[in-house]
Amino acid sequence: MQTATKSDASIKLFKRLGHELFQTETSAALHCRREAERLGSAPPAEALRALANHAQDVLRELPTMATMTSIPESKGGSMVGRLFSEIRDKVADRVIDSERSYRGTLLGARHGIDLVRLLRFAAERHGDDPLRAFCDIWLERRGQLVERVADELAWFASHPEAATALSGTPGVRRAGEQDGGKWQGL
Numbered sequence: 001m002q003t004a005t006k007s008d009a010s011i012k013l014f015k016r017l018g019h020e021l022f023q024t025e026t027s028a029a030l031h032c033r034r035e036a037e038r039l040g041s042a043p044p045a046e047a048l049r050a051l052a053n054h055a056q057d058v059l060r061e062l063p064t065m066a067t068m069t070s071i072p073e074s075k076g077g078s079m080v081g082r083l084f085s086e087i088r089d090k091v092a093d094r095v096i097d098s099e100r101s102y103r104g105t106l107l108g109a110r111h112g113i114d115l116v117r118l119l120r121f122a123a124e125r126h127g128d129d130p131l132r133a134f135c136d137i138w139l140e141r142r143g144q145l146v147e148r149v150a151d152e153l154a155w156f157a158s159h160p161e162a163a164t165a166l167s168g169t170p171g172v173r174r175a176g177e178q179d180g181g182k183w184q185g186l
Helices: 006-038 043-068 074-088 100-125 130-153 155-157 160-164
Strands: none
Touching: 006 043, 006 100, 043 100, 043 130, 043 155, 100 130, 100 155, 100 160, 130 155, 155 160
16 A cells, blocks of 8 residues: 555544544453453453453553554553543442343443554555554454454343343352352353
């Protein structure tokens, strides 16, 4: 693709997307882990933990990536991500059922994929090869992890009591655990 010079609008877009990437990865690291804790040892929890671990790894890499590419390091974006995750944890997830909370977390993960896809297109357009390569690697790995989380929606269909229980209740943290803490598989 042809390399374009960066206009003020392009610089503004890279800056906004960079801040949003820090926010999205912070939210993914925190909220996927919290959602997994609510689900205890259920298979959906394991998928969320894997996604949270990837987000945490990316957060460790992002400051260095920011110095090598068109995106800015964003402590503000990370702070917003923590704030959104806290609000969701303390308010929203207390009044919705476990399955809806899980789907909300999945929706956030899919938002991250769209964000990085847009960032990749912008990097390619402007010849930012290190950022484009980072996005390609991220998209391949995160896409696999998000699909794994999506595949675990089947678990909720097989465990309607856990799916319909309020997300923020202590019982949901171990929802569906039976036989000495082992899950009844599909």
